[in-house]
Amino acid sequence: MAKPRVIYWFRTDLRLHDSPALKAALDLEPEALWPIFTWDPHYVYHVKASPNRWQYILDCQQDLSDSIRKLNPNSKLFVLREAPQTLLPKLFVAWKATHLVTLWDSDEVVAKNGGKPTMSITQLQTAGYKIGEVPKPISAPDSLPDPGEMPIDFEQAQAPKTADLNAPYRNKADKTYNSLAGPNGDFAIETLEELGLPAATTPHRGGETIALKQLNKIMADEKxxxxxxxxxxxxxxFEPQSTTLLSPHMHFGALSPRLFYWRAxxxxxxxxxxxxxxxxxxxxxxxxxxxxxxxxAAIGSPYTQTLNNPYVRFIPWHLPSKHADTETGMSAISGEYHVDSPQADKWFRRWKAGTTGFPFVDALMRQLRIxxxxxxxxxHMVACFLTRGGCYVHWERGADVFEELLIDHEPASNAGNWQWLSxxxxxxxxxxxxxxxxFGQKWDKNGDFIRKWVPELRHLDAKYIYEPWKATQAALDKAGVRVEGDGLSNSHKEGVYPEAMFDFNERRSVCISAMKRAFKIGLHGNDEAVKNGTWKVLFEEAGETEMEGIGGAGDTDEGDYADDADHESHKISRSRDGGKHGRGKGNAIKQGPMDRHVKRLKN
DNA sequence: TGAATGGTTGGTCGC
DNA sequence: AGCGACCAACCATTC
Structure with a gap:
């Protein structure tokens, strides 16, 4: 019998150690093994992500490729630029592959939780206790077989040209898909240049080497x-931050959560x-x-949205998502939203830009962007502020922004935490x-964090730095800053910091009262009244005025974007169902390459 | 069954 | 400075 020829398809798990699937592949003693990564046009055009996040995954790919080379100079991470669902069938024929292995599938927690979603940490711990000890990580292989011949004498499927959600970031045309094996035909990892993207601004870089170094450093400080x-x-x-910063490595798979767990x-x-x-x-x-x-895993695709999600409370927030199909509601979020209140939209855009006039919020949002x-x-602070504790804007708007800007964006954690905070x-x-x-003063009385990220306030007296609208003229003059403007039209003017966009205490009490009424009404994302719009009657009867469709300059979808430097935010992508993990309709292969926990497929 | 309890991470006031 | 009471009062689980 001929020896197996294995395609090891890396998706996000960009590490060599702790991969049961790779171990299984090596146990087969293959004649040839191709470590491949499919660079998926769907992902590149339809998931909005900042250059910071693109840089991170390129780092991870490069580091993995280097590690593979060290084990076998004939091998490396072979990057093919095509969607997996069209590419893999062709590859199987052309490379005479006999096996495809990916990562593992794990739904055991849900089973041990009675098939229900884990909605509290105690539920998770109870379920985990029933399962038993967390498995120890598997060490990296010490050798890898050669890859076989790699003919690519087949047609490359055309990349979709529509709706490039990352177009606003690109300063040049994207060339990623000009050829299947890259510009030199050597299966090279892409570059930001090829993607037509400007340089990343983040100091945080990806890759297993960096991740392991950081892990060692953290564990060396035993206390x-x-x-x-x-x-x-x-x-x-900051410099250094107070937490581990290991989350982006885990997101891209450069660090094994099991390794982290056992070291801790x-x-x-x-x-x-x-x-x-x-x-x-x-x-x-x-x-x-x-x-x-x-x-x-238990809730499925409605998990990342309100509509059709029985576990998420319905609150008539401003700027609700547009749903492509409210009838079925499945994976229906289009990424666009209704501007029911131009005022709330302005607050949202100022929040996103880091120009709310609240220095601690702005410092955090600017750190997020950079x-x-x-x-x-x-x-927590910025999420509470955008939703139930200030703007009364839909948490899905905030989740969209985090998805775009966070290098550690993880669909399940992002949606879950936004639901938590809202x-x-x-x-x-x-x-x-x-x-x-x-909240900021509790940690940083002097406002050093604000001084770093909101430099226009860096000389302001600590007495006023969290609330510059209270500063005396003398204090402002001394600090060389003026507090004026709406934070959108003059946001980049030297020596100017915007006025606070509302009275926080006033908004806080409006929001809490509105939340109280919404809780009393008690609708959830799967209730008929939510799907057919009759929820509105219930809220009107309760005398609610802080809700979708009411507020600001009126009930309209036509906001005023004359000074909007960021109106592409209306078309943020969502790839929110990234966590179906091959459950349900056998759709694992249709998902983007950055998904986690891919089902193991047998050929 | 109704009351008590626990829930990773609030703010303010007064001592 | 650090602690506890209070604010107004949520939910799910447990006994």
Whole structure:
């Protein structure tokens, strides 16, 4: 019998160690093994992502390729520029491949939770206890067989030319798909240049080498690692930040969560008394990740949206998503939204631009844009502010922005955390509201974090730095800053910081009252009244005025975008169902290459 | 069954 | 400075 010829298809799991599928492939003692990555046009054009995020995945690919080369100089990561569903069948014939392996599938948590989504950390922990110990990571292989002949004498499927959602970022045309094996025919990893994108601005870089180095550094500080308590880490810390920054590595698969988990466990056991425990500890953070994954696995595609999601509370937020098909509602979010309130839209655009006039919020949003990363509690602050604690804008708008800008964007965690913060699922104490003034001051009295990210305020007295609208003229003159404008038309003027876009305490009480009424009405995303629009009657009867369709200059879809530098935000992509993981209609192969937990396929 | 309890990460005031 | 009571009062789980 002929020896197997294996295609090892990397999707997001861009690491060599801790891959049961790769181990299984090597156990077959293949004659040839091709480590391939499919660069999918669907992903490149239809998932909106900043250059920071593109850079990260290119880093991960390069690092993986280098690691493969070290094991076998004849091999590397072979990148093919075509969608997997059209490419793989052709590759099987052309390369005479006999096996395709990808990653593993895990729905055990859901099964142990009675088939229901894990909606709290205790549920996750109970389910995890029933399953047993987290498996130890598998070490990287110490050798890899040669790849076989790699003919590509077949047609490359045409890349779709419509709706390039990343067009606003590109300063040149995208050339990624000009040829299947890249410009030199050597299956090279893409470059930002080829993608037509400008350079990344983030200092955070990807790849397993960096990830492992960072992991070692964290675990070497035994006290830090063993006593880590997430709620006590500062969102205002920078250089260095207060948390591990390992999330983007895990997102792209450059770091194994199991390796992270077991390294943390070892440090905790060695440390003994005084070590922190889940959910606040380092391992606890990984449990939250699994909680969101399992919730998504159980709920399916409505998980990342409100419509049709029985676990998400319906709140008539401003700027609701447009749904392509409200009848079926499945994967229906088009990425566009209704501008029911021009005022709320302006608040949203100022939030996204980091020009709300609330310095702590603006500092965080600017860090997000430049670095692609902000501290978890900083995310809480800006998320609460956009939704239930300020703007009363739909959490799906915020989730869209995070998806675009975060280098560690993970669909399940992103949607879950937005639901948490907006009190629509996982968490419900809406009267606990973050203050853009007090919350930052709790961590950073002097406002050093603001001084870094909002340089126009860097000389302002600490007394006023969180609320410059209260500063005396003398204090402003001394700091060389003027507080004026709406944050959109003059956002880049030297020495000018915008006026606060509303009275926070006023908005806070309006929002809390509105949340109270919405909770009393008690609709969820799958209720008929939500699908057919009759929810509105219920809210009107309750005397609600802070809701979709009411507020600002009136009930209209035609906002005023005359000074809108960012109106492409109306067409943000969503790839929200990235977590179906091959469940349901056998659709694993249709998903973008950045998805996690791909089902293992047998040929 | 109704009350008690727990829920990773709020703000403010007063001592 | 750090702690506890209070604010107005959520949900799901447990006993």
């Amino acid at each position: 830090y690692a063993a006593t880590f308590r997430k709620p006590e880490t500062s969102p205002a810390a 466990r070892e440090v905790v056991e060695k440390y003994g008394k005084g070590a922190s425990t889940p959910p606040e500890s380092l391992t606890g953070q990984l449990l939250f990740r699994d909680m969101y994954f399992a919730a998504q 670095e692609g990363w902000i501290h978890h509690l900083g995310r 009190c629509t699922a996982f968490f419900s104490q809406y009267f606990r509201c973050y203050s853009p003034v007090a």
